[in-house]
Amino acid sequence: MRAVLCGYYGMGNGGDEALLASLLQMLPAHVEPIVLSGSPAETKQQYGVEAVPRKSFPAVIQALQRSDAFIWGGGSLMQDSTSLLNPFYYGGLMLLAQRMGLRTIAWGQGVGPLKRSISRWLAQQTFRHCTAVSVRDSASASLVDSWRVPLTLAPDPVWALEGRSVPGLWDLPAPRVAVALRSHPELTPDRLNLIARALADFQKATQTCILLIPFQPVQDLAIAEAIQPQLPGVSRILALSDPQQLKALFHGVEMTIAMRLHALIMAAAAECRCYAISYDPKVSQLMRDFEMPGATLNALPTSAATLTHIWLELFANGDALNPGQIQATVDRALVHQEVLHSALAPIERL
Template sequence: MAGTGDKQKQIFRIAISGYYGFSNSGDEAVLRSILLALEEEAAAQGVTVQPIVLSADPAWTSRMYGVESAHRMRPGDLLRTLRSCDALISGGGSLLQDVTGGMTIPYYTGILKLAQWLGKPTFAYAQGIGPVNRRAMYPLIRSAMRRSKYVSVRDAESAALLGRIGVPLDRIDVVPDPVMGLPLPEGTTAAREGAETPPVIGVSLRGWREDGADLARAAEALAALSKRRPVRLRFLPFHTPSDKVTSEEVMERLSGRLGEGSSAELTDPGDDPQAMLLAVSRCDALFGMRLHALIYAANQQVPMLGLSYDPKIDQFLNRLGLAPIGTTESLDAEAFADAACALLDAPDDWRARYGPAIDELKRQAKDPAQQIIHALRQYKSR
């Protein structure tokens, strides 16, 4: 949309679709990571990117990230945005799944198809695909992905599912979640509490089972750990207000049950995903149920224990060579305490063992932005 002479960089206006503007730290971290990666790669390739984010709260998104934003559910806004853009990125996260609702897949594939119908190149950026329980959704996914210029997914299981649906495997890149490349806020450094205080255990839980049995088991496990040694349990709500309510419920279950010298606290790093990343970096270990809590911990090489409620938890841990400590159906309190104590006793051993895999994922997290900017330059030069 702009000249390519020496004095003027080529400008690409790119719409970005995802689960943005819903106060979910993980998805906001995905967006922040994508924006930073695109900006960095555009500068490296000598072009300029102007993002327009589709959001449930466009005003908030514009204030937070300093970008244009349009409402994700207003057809007129969507059409104007896509018409004004050079391309559409369907952002990272678990967008193409039907566990959270029957309209999720039709919505995100619909955005892709609308952009394609308008003649805009589309790109899938490190998506997590599935679970897809309704086979009727297969044609929607197949059509949207096969017509995209570039498709990347965040794990091999997502690629395999797309292959079964009918997307050629040789068109799919398997890359890490974008948040593996998210930096700490500018001017800050990770600084763990140190040996002067009890070690800090970050705790990220979400509601899942209707009967609350999974949270009861989590509380039992944390209580068992607190009786082995003094710890500071620092609850980190990744999706507000729901995770805050869940954290308060577990803290209530722990009331009067913590060992001597142990404590529980609820923290609120605010809306900025990089502030949450900083909060995670200052933990000595992390017990996480939220996927992005675990990704934040890996990003900062914080030893972790994952509680699985969804295959995406297992898939991420597997990429590091780890396995969940338990699931929402089963968690042994004493085994949890054993594992947590082992992490606290030898954190450097954990980093030596898993650090190389983490470093490789951080390097690979830049690949989608490189591919997309390169593809756009080629597309516009034709």
């Protein structure tokens, strides 16, 4: 059986690559994946799978014609907050696959925000005709349930991603603190400067090694490069392209300060203390689900000293998830694997 995997793949985003790696890890052995990618050659080299250009309509059509299934592979694909085009690209491919008679799976989805009526209508139509649906958070579940679509709710699949060791990580001085920021209109130069000053004071007080992690270098690297010269102690910028190494990185970290959703998930799964800076409802939802300390980007303290104090308190006295909580969450995340195995079960022929 062949399945076309559709997501924000091959675009240099560590979180979406982690979702692809998780999906490939969970696919049944009898399923041969064809990945729609922004960088097909890199995807093929990284994962050893067939990949075709995601924006080449002839290549995508040919892949669908050769396949038995179509999978939305995790993430917030059906949302119109970053671009109105998202629902039309992903929804259009899903509708096309459904018209072609493929088994269609919305897998590990975070649904919304859907601000426009056309986006909501398109999302509703596509989900209603899926073979199977799994979502990663309760807000998405409530929305899809309101459309009377059967669904499975489980934590983000990246909780269950297997890690791969990072060469040289353990040679860096301990303790280590990871920082994963991303560009956003509300991350103004003043706010970025405040965060940098707070980090510098935090590092002076703790003598920690600061690891700046650009999950999507095209967006995040400039931020890391702006912060690093202001840090008084040892620091490194680690731009890792392997999502399994990204996952394992957090096992060598004591605490994480992050905007990126999957940085927080990976860190929490590694028993890190986490401070979330939320720029999006999906990050706020994670904070609520796991009682994770943090603040929305527009409600950060306006004093660097106050922010430093919050981080010092978390570093000294904060709690990470305990191993039992983590294992329970990983076990629940593996429910996404059960959805795949059920929906992609071979058809027995008489």
